[in-house]
Amino acid sequence: MVKTSSLGTRSQRKPRQRGSIETGGGDAPKSCNVCRKQLCWLTSVGAVGIWSILLFSTWRELVQDGPKTSAEVQPSVIGTLQSRVITLERELSRAHEEIAERDRLLADLQQRVRGDARDSQLVPAVTPDQIAKAGALGVPEAPKSPPATSVPAPEPQLRGSTSCDFQQDVDYFLLAGKGKEEMVKANSNKAECCQLCVGKNRQVLGSCTVAVLSSPSDSPPSGCWIKAASSMTALKPNVKPGVTACFPPGHGALPVAPTAPPLDSRAVSEHDKSLALLISSATTQQMRANAVRDAIRHAWTCYKTYAWGNDELLPIAGKGRNRGFNMAVTMVDSLDTLWLAGLKDEFNDAKDWLAAHLHNKINAIGKTVSVFETTIRVLGGLLSAYDLSKESALLDLSVKLGQKILNVVTARGVTPYTFAGGRGGSSCPSLAESGTLQLEMRYLSHVSGDEIFAAKTMKFYETVQGFKSLDGLWPNCFERGRGKITLGADGDSFYEYLLKVWIQGGKRKEEDYLKGMYDKAVDGMEKHMVKKGADGLTYLGTATWDAHSVSYVPEMEHLTCFVPGWIALGAQQQADDVRQRRMKLADDIAYTCWQMYEKQPTGIAPERVKGEAMDLSKTNTKEYILRPEAAEGWWYMWELTQDPKYRDWGWKTLLAFEKWLWVPHGYASLRDVRQTSKTYLDRMESFFIAETLKYLLLLQADDHEMKLDRYVFNTEAHPLSILEFAPKP
Incomplete structure (x- = not known):
C-alpha cells in the first residue's frame, strides 16, 4: 500500500505567527510576502513537475516492457509508485522545513529592526550572526525606516572592523544546512575578492560572511568564493596552503585560525x-x-x-x-x-x-x-x-x-x-x-x-x-x-x-x-x-x-x-x-x-x-x-x-x-x-x-x-x- 502519512498532512501547514511583526506597526513589507509566496509557488510547481515526471516514467516503463498480465502490472506499478513517493516526500519535506525556517528568521529580524528603528530613527546595527543568518537563508535586507526630518538617513553601519581582514592559508567550509556559497570569479586576488564580498553585502545585507580566495593550483585557479553562514559558528576553519580568507568590514571577532603541524627534520x-x-x-x-x-x-x-x-x-x-x-x-x-x-x-x-x-x-x-x-x-x-x-x-x-x-x-x-x-x-x-x-x-x-x-x-x-x-x-x-x-x-x-x-x-x-x-x-x-x-x-x-x-x-x-x-x-x-x-x-x-x-x-x-x-x-x-x-x-x-x-x-x-x-x-x-x-x-x-x-x-x-x-x-x-x-x- 502506498504510504500517505506524510503526504496526507502536507497541506496542513501551521499558520504563520504574525504577532511579532504586527507589534512593530502593520504587516510585513510586501517584498517579504512576495518572497515567501514565490517560494511556496516554486515548491508547488516543483511537486507538480516531479509527479508529472513520475507518471510519465512509469508509463514509459510499461510501454517499453511490453504487455503484461494484470497480475504482473499491478504489483509493478504499485511498487514503483510507492518507492518513488518516498523520495518525493523527502524532497517536499526539505522544502517545507526551509520555508518554515525562513518565516521564523524573517519574523525575528523584522521585530528587531522595527524596535531599534523606533528608538533611534536610524538603520539598526545588526549583530554579525543575524547578518550572516539573514543572508544565508536569502532573507532580503530590511528596508530603512523613513527619516523623521528631511535629513537623509545615514548609511548602514556594521559593528566591528571597518576594513577587510585576511587570514592566510586558511579555508572555511560551511556546516551542512547552515549557509550557502558560490564561486563568483576565477583568477581573482585577495583585494578584489574582499571587495566582491563587500558588494554582495551592499546588495543584500549578510549575503557574504567570508570570501575565500582559492590557491593558484586549485580548479579554478585563484577563485573567489562567497560564503554566507547562518552564524559564525557555522564556519569551520581548515588549514589549506595557498588559500586566503577575506573577512569584510563589520565581521566582528574573527574565528581562531588553526595552524598546520610543524613538519621538519625532527618529524x-x-x-x-x-x-x-x-x-x-x-x-x-x-x-x-x-x-x-x-x-x-x-x-x-x-x-x-x-x-x-x-x-x-x-x-x-x-x-x-x-x-x-x-x-x-x-x-x-x-x-x-x-x-x-x-x-x-x-x-x-x-x-x-x-x-x-x-x-x-x-x-x-x-x-x-x-x-x-x-x-x-x-x-x-x-x-x-x-x-x-x-x-x-x-x-x-x-x-x-x-x-x-x-x-x-x-x-x-x-x-x-x-x-x-x-x-x-x-x-x-x-x-x-x-x-x-x-x-x-x-x-x-x-x-x-x-x-x-x-x-x-x-x-x-x-x-x-x-x-x-x-x-x-x-x-x-x-x-x-x-x-x-x-x-x-x-x-x-x-x-x-x-x-x-x-x-x-x-x-x-x-x-x-x-x-x-x-x-x-x-x-x-x-x-x-x-x-x-x-x-x-x-x-x-x-x-x-x-x-x-x-x-x-x-x-x-x-x-x-x-x-x-x-x-x-x-x-x-x-x-x-x-x-x-x-x-x-x-x-x-x-x-x-x-x-x-x-x-x-x-x-x-x-x-x-x-x-x-x-x-x-x-x-x-x-x-x-x-x-x-x-x-x-x-x-x-x-x-x-x-x-x-x-x-x-x-x-x-x-x-x-x-x-x-x-x-x-x-x-x-x-x-x-x-x-x-x-x-x-x-x-x-x-x-x-x-x-x-x-x-x-x-x-x-x-x-x-x-x-x-x-x-x-x-x-x-x-x-x-x-x-x-x-x-x-
Whole structure:
C-alpha cells in the first residue's frame, strides 16, 4: 500500500505567527510576502513537475516492457509508485522545513529592526550572526525606516572592523544546512575578492560572511568564493596552503585560525625512532593495531592539511589535486576507515564538509569521469558511512549520486566506462564496468525504498549469460566471445560480486544462479589460469581465448591477490571435500602473494610478476602504488582460518610501509620495489586509506565488528550490512 502519512498532512501547514511583526506597526513589507509566496509557488510547481515526471516514467516503463498480465502490472506499478513517493516526500519535506525556517528568521529580524528603528530613527546595527543568518537563508535586507526630518538617513553601519581582514592559508567550509556559497570569479586576488564580498553585502545585507580566495593550483585557479553562514559558528576553519580568507568590514571577532603541524627534520627523526622501537620490541596485538591506527591518522592528517576537498594528496609536493573527479574522493573513500579506527571527530569533519559541498559536485560530474570508480569509491563510501553512522545526510547524497549513475545504465544493465558513454582501455564494455554496481545498488534500493536501483543493474546477469563463456569464464570484452580472460583489471570484481551479491541477499533460492556462476568460475580459473611455477609457487595468470584454443599467460597481477579471500569465502558453502581442496588453493595463492613482498629488497610487492620470476627479471612494471589486494586476501584467510601467519605477514608489510613509504606529508608510492634508494612516485591513491590500511587494521584488531556473517565488502573495501541487518527506509 502506498504510504500517505506524510503526504496526507502536507497541506496542513501551521499558520504563520504574525504577532511579532504586527507589534512593530502593520504587516510585513510586501517584498517579504512576495518572497515567501514565490517560494511556496516554486515548491508547488516543483511537486507538480516531479509527479508529472513520475507518471510519465512509469508509463514509459510499461510501454517499453511490453504487455503484461494484470497480475504482473499491478504489483509493478504499485511498487514503483510507492518507492518513488518516498523520495518525493523527502524532497517536499526539505522544502517545507526551509520555508518554515525562513518565516521564523524573517519574523525575528523584522521585530528587531522595527524596535531599534523606533528608538533611534536610524538603520539598526545588526549583530554579525543575524547578518550572516539573514543572508544565508536569502532573507532580503530590511528596508530603512523613513527619516523623521528631511535629513537623509545615514548609511548602514556594521559593528566591528571597518576594513577587510585576511587570514592566510586558511579555508572555511560551511556546516551542512547552515549557509550557502558560490564561486563568483576565477583568477581573482585577495583585494578584489574582499571587495566582491563587500558588494554582495551592499546588495543584500549578510549575503557574504567570508570570501575565500582559492590557491593558484586549485580548479579554478585563484577563485573567489562567497560564503554566507547562518552564524559564525557555522564556519569551520581548515588549514589549506595557498588559500586566503577575506573577512569584510563589520565581521566582528574573527574565528581562531588553526595552524598546520610543524613538519621538519625532527618529524622524520621521531618517526624513525618509533619505527626502530616497533621493529626491535615484542609487540602485542593491541600495539600492532594502534600502529596501524597511527598510520591512518598520519595519512588522514596530511590529506586534511594539504589536500582538503581535493580528490587526492600529492605526498611529496605536500598539496592536493583533482584527477578529473572533483568529488573529494579521498575524503569520501576514507569515511568508514576513520569510523572503524575510532577517529570520530575526523569522521564528523569530513561528513559535515561533504554534506555542505558534495551535492553541487554531484550535479557537476564531468562527462569523462569513470562510472566504475565513482560507484566503488564515492557511492560505496557514502553508503558504508551511512550504514555505520545512520547519518541521513549521507543517504541523501547516496540517492542523488545513485540516480546519476543509473541514468547511464542501459535497459540491459550494461554500464559505460564514462558518464558520456566512453570506453576504457579495453575499447569495449567490460565485465567489471557492468558487473560492479550490484552490491551498491541493491543496498541503495533497500535503504531508500526505491527498487529501480537494484532492478536495472541486476539485469546484467541475464545479459552476460547470453554470451559465450569458457567453463564459466567470460572474456573481459564479454560481447566479443573471445580475448583476454583475467581475474585482474577489467574482470576481477565481476567475479567477486557473483558470490557477494548472493550472500548479501541472504543466499535465497531464487538467487542460487549467482552461486552457480561463481562455482563455475572458480573451477574454470583452476583449470585454465592456475599453474605451478619452477620455484614451487602457485601462480594465477591470465588466459587468452580465441576460436580454436586457450593459452596461458604467466603474468600475475597484484590485483589478483584478492582471490584467496574470494575462494575461501565461497568454500564455506561447499561440501567438505570441495571446501578442503579450495581452502588449500586459497592458501597456496595467498602464500605466492606474500612471496611477492618478501622476495623484494624493500619487502614491498610490485604491480605484477611476469614469467614466474620473483626477482622481477622479466617484469617491466616494478612500481608499488599502495595497492590493497594482498592485505585483503590475508584478512579473509585470517578470519576464516585463525592461522596467525596471515597476521604476521600483514604486520611485516606495515613495517615495510613505515620504512619505505612514509614521508612527512603522507605515504608515497615507490617507482621500483627492487631499489632501496627511495625513488618515489608523488601519489597517494584514495584506496590507501580506504582499503590497504583498513584491511591491515582489521587484520590486527581483535575488537572489530566487521564479521563476515553480517557484512559484505564492496570491491573498494566498504562494508555494507547484509540486507537482513541493513537499515530500513
